[in-house]
Amino acid sequence: MATNRDVMAMLAELAKLTQLQEENPQSFKVRAYENAVHGLEGETRDISSLSVTELTKIKGVGKSTAAKIRELIDRGSVAKLEALRTEYPPSFVELTKIPGLGPKTLKRIRSELGVENLDDLKVAIANEALRDLPGLGATSEEKIGKAIERLGLHGKDRRTPIAEAMPVAERLVAEIRELDGVTNAEFGGSLRRHAETIGDIDITVAATAAEPVMRFVAAHSAANEVIAAGTTKTSILTRQGLQVDVRVVAPEEFGAATLYFTGSKAHNIALRQRAIDRGWLLNEYGLFDAETDDLVVRETEAEIYAALDMDVVAPPLREATGEVEAAAERSLPKLVALADIKGDLHYHTDRSGDGRSSLPEMVDAAAAHGYDYLAITDHGEDLAINGSSREEMLAHRAAIDAIQADYPDMRLLFGCELNISPAGDLDYDAAFRSAFEFTVASVHSHFDMSSEDQTVRILTAMADPSVNAIGHLTGRYIGRRPGIELDVDAVLEGLATTGVALEINGALDRLDAAADVLRRAVAKGVYMSISTDSHHTSELKRMEYGVLQSQRGWVPGDLVVNTWPCDRFMEWVMARR
Ligand code: DGT
Ligand code: CA
Ligand code: CA
Ligand code: ZN
Numbered sequence: 337m338a339t340n341r342d343v344m345a346m347l348a349e350l351a352k353l354t355q356l357q358e359e360n361p362q363s364f365k366v367r368a369y370e371n372a373v374h375g376l377e378g379e380t381r382d383i384s385s386l387s388v389t390e391l392t393k394i395k396g397v398g399k400s401t402a403a404k405i406r407e408l409i410d411r412g413s414v415a416k417l418e419a420l421r422t423e424y425p426p427s428f429v430e431l432t433k434i435p436g437l438g439p440k441t442l443k444r445i446r447s448e449l450g451v452e453n454l455d456d457l458k459v460a461i462a463n464e465a466l467r468d469l470p471g472l473g474a475t476s477e478e479k480i481g482k483a484i485e486r487l488g489l490h491g492k493d494r495r496t497p498i499a500e501a502m503p504v505a506e507r508l509v510a511e512i513r514e515l516d517g518v519t520n521a522e523f524g525g526s527l528r529r530h531a532e533t534i535g536d537i538d539i540t541v542a543a544t545a546a547e548p549v550m551r552f553v554a555a556h557s558a559a560n561e562v563i564a565a566g567t568t569k570t571s572i573l574t575r576q577g578l579q580v581d582v583r584v585v586a587p588e589e590f591g592a593a594t595l596y597f598t599g600s601k602a603h604n605i606a607l608r609q610r611a612i613d614r615g616w617l618l619n620e621y622g623l624f625d626a627e628t629d630d631l632v633v634r635e636t637e638a639e640i641y642a643a644l645d646m647d648v649v650a651p652p653l654r655e656a657t658g659e660v661e662a663a664a665e666r667s668l669p670k671l672v673a674l675a676d677i678k679g680d681l682h683y684h685t686d687r688s689g690d691g692r693s694s695l696p697e698m699v700d701a702a703a704a705h706g707y708d709y710l711a712i713t714d715h716g717e718d719l720a721i722n723g724s725s726r727e728e729m730l731a732h733r734a735a736i737d738a739i740q741a742d743y744p745d746m747r748l749l750f751g752c753e754l755n756i757s758p759a760g761d762l763d764y765d766a767a768f769r770s771a772f773e774f775t776v777a778s779v780h781s782h783f784d785m786s787s788e789d790q791t792v793r794i795l796t797a798m799a800d801p802s803v804n805a806i807g808h809l810t811g812r813y814i815g816r817r818p819g820i821e822l823d824v825d826a827v828l829e830g831l832a833t834t835g836v837a838l839e840i841n842g843a844l845d846r847l848d849a850a851a852d853v854l855r856r857a858v859a860k861g862v863y864m865s866i867s868t869d870s871h872h873t874s875e876l877k878r879m880e881y882g883v884l885q886s887q888r889g890w891v892p893g894d895l896v897v898n899t900w901p902c903d904r905f906m907e908w909v910m911a912r913r
Contacts, residue, residue: 338409340376340383341507342557346408346417347373347401353420356432359439371396374692377874384409426560426575427453433816434483436476444469458484487815495533496578497815499844502527502881504558504574505537512582515552517544519587524597530652530884532814532847536579538597546584553582589621591636596620602656603649610644610660618644652851652888669858669892672866674883676899679709679746680876682753682776682807682839682867687714687732689722692872695732699739701873703746708902711751711774712736716763718755719780726768733771747902749773749909753807758782758789760796762803769802774909776839776867778807779820787821794827798836801912805837805865808848816845824853828860835911837865837897840889842882843875854889863908864896 338346351369355361375396376383383391383405391402407414428446431437431454437445445451448469449460457480460466466477505523512521518541522528525538541549550570554562558580559572569583585593596604596619604618611618617626622634623643633639641648646663650671653659662668684691685698691714693701702710714732715723724732733750740748751774754762762769762777769775777797785793798806809827810819831838838857841848846869849857857864866886868878886896893899897908 337384338412340379343383343405343408344373344376346404346414347376350404350414350417350420352429352432353417353424356424356429356439356442357420359443361439368398368401372398372401374872377872378693425452426577430454430577431457433487434480435817436480436483441469441471444471454484486818494577495535495815496576497533497845498527498531498847499814500576501534501537501578502844504578504580505539508537508553508556508558508580508582509539511556512539512541512549512552515543515548517548519543520590522594524594525599528598528651529600529654530881530888532850534578536581539580539582540590540593540597541582541584542587542590542593543584544587549582549584553580585620588635591638591640592618592622592634593620595637595640598651598654600655603654603660606656606660607640607644610646610664614644616643650887652884653890669890670894671887672883672891672893672896672899674880676893676896677707677866677879677883678901679707679711679898679905680705680868680870680879681711681751681774681805681837681865681898682713682841682869683711683751684714684753684869684871685712687724687728688753688871689715689719690871695735696739697873698870699743699746699748701876703743705876705879707746709747709749709898709905711749711776713751713753713774713776716752716754718757718763723755723763726764747906751775753778754797754803755780756793756797758785758793760793762797762800766800766802769800770913772802774804775802776805776807776865777803778839779811783811783817783820785820787823790820791823791826794822795830798830798834803836804909804912805839805867806831807839807867808841808843808846808869809838809853810848810850812848812850813845814847819848824856828853828857828862831857831862832860835863835908837863840864840866840882840886840891840896842866842868842878842880842885844878844881847881847885849889851885851888854886854891858889858891858895861895864891865898866896867898 347369351366354366375394388402388406391397391405392399404414431442449465451457451460461477461481466472467474505527509521509523512518520542523537523539526534527537543549546568553570554565558574560575561573563573564571571579571581573579608618611623615626616632617624623632623640633643638648647666647668649659649663680702685695686692717723717725736748736750750772752772754775754777756777756779797803812819838849866882868875870876897905
């Protein structure tokens with residue numbers, strides 16, 4: 337039976353493939369599918385029981401979309417989608433990830449050069465065949481070639497952005513946990529370490545019987561191909577070409593197995609050496625005495641670390657970059673936990689053109705998280721489509737003031753996401769900006785300026801007394817768009833001097849600033865904020881990803897301003913004004 341998630345995945349795929357067919361991302365049909373996905377995000381009912389008429393009452397769902405939803409629920413597949421999949425197989429769709437290759441260009445290189453997949457495209461580039469097509473040219477050809485290299489789309493080590501892998505893994509783990517005889521399930525590997533890109537997904541399952549789990553995985557709707565079906569390990573390939581390894585272990589082996597399959601390999605090797613030094617052996621089954629083979633411990637990761645005379649190392653740190661030594665010396669930083677977060681500081685409502693939930697809905701969702709404070713930061717006037725005029729902002733402030741009375745336990749801040757112009761200027765004027773109680777300033781355009789100019793741009797912006805944080809520092813989209821180039825040390829110096837916070841953006845396709853930048857920021861004592869950049873109530877859970885990103889950067893909690901109690905936080909905010 338199709339779940340709400342299946343339906344949303346079906347519509348998202350229809351939107352994607354229809355873009356290719358209509359050669360236009362803005363086509364009416366594409367928008368209709370996308371709007372339906374957004375409408376369903378907020379749906380808490382099981383929609384499989386709804387009629388076409390009932391379905392059309394959901395925001396964004398039209399009649400033809402409703403019919404496709406029923407078709408999926410009733411027949412298990414959608415004819416229109418099947419036809420599109422035949423016309424556009426995954427190896428062709430993959431080419432849409434390459435910047436500079438829009439649907440029109442793709443169609444042309446397919447019909448005129450016979451390019452069906454990445455290998456074909458690379459041959460065409462090597463033969464300099466692209467440059468002769470209308471609308472392309474030598475420069476575009478070179479750019480496309482470079483983008484292929486940069487995206488790592490080629491060969492055996494092609495990697496998937498974490499934003500694409502995470503939903504697949506979270507879904508499988510949630511479903512496997514519900515199976516009979518399963519006592520625990522967890523994803524491991526690079527995904528649990530919260531790496532930016534993922535080679536394959538590793539899932540470890542603790543169960544009293546392996547067979548039902550193996551059967552479930554091999555028959556899963558996400559599996560386009562089963563590449564290995566063993567008694568305790570099954571590997572599948574999704575339509576997007578992402579491999580998932582599912583391993584079943586006995587419940588008492590779960591700790592040793594998750595430790596092993598979380599890695600990294602280098603971290604494991606360091607742990608194994610500590611075991612050897614103590615006369616033991618460490619493997620995926622447990623920690624054993626080297627001479628007698630007697631079991632020392634194995635049930636939980638915590639027990640194994642304790643036996644090795646170490647503090648528990650959080651998964652994002654397990655990269656053999658000093659964490660083993662620090663855990664042994666008991667000098668790991670006191671990292672942020674989700675429960676430490678007291679507020680969200682980058683937060684949109686439908687006052688922003690790209691916001692999709694109303695102010696009351698967004699405030700209510702934050703209150704449900706138990707936050708003590710919340711900065712509402714809709715876009716300023718500079719973002720033509722998404723931004724707000726002065727009049728609109730003032731009306732917005734009145735609406736926020738009015739709603740505040742209903743939430744006595746949560747301090748609402750009238751805020752703004754200011755856009756940083758190429759010169760480092762910000763929206764409105766200084767007097768108008770000073771009315772905001774909190775702002776995050778970020779780059780949304782002009783990604784190609786020189787590193788020198790970008791550095792001046794950010795330093796200029798942060799010098800403005802209305803700015804409290806710099807949002808998504810580089811503007812990157814992992815695997816899709818490289819960030820702006822910057823003199824990172826100069827920017828971090830600026831942040832340390834001004835006391836402006838560096839945002840850790842929890843959107844999985846951003847995870848900006850990157851972990852290595854965070855680690856350098858820690859060394860300079862830069863304040864940081866962990867934010868979701870939510871545009872819809874379904875996006876508040878990004879806070880968890882932001883927290884994991886902060887851990888990957890070894891960020892101690894006391895540098896993170898939104899772990900502070902409201903009084904201390906407000907003192908810091910006011911110090912800028
Ligand atoms: P990926 O998939 O390339 O993003 O990176 P990982 O770290 O998920 O690597 P993967 O999937 O090959 O293996 C998952 C974990 O299993 C890895 O992090 C550590 C463990 N592992 C795999 N092979 C070995 C090995 O030969 N030695 C040790 N010590 N551990 C291994
Ligand atoms: Ca892996
Ligand atoms: Ca693997
Ligand atoms: Zn934003």
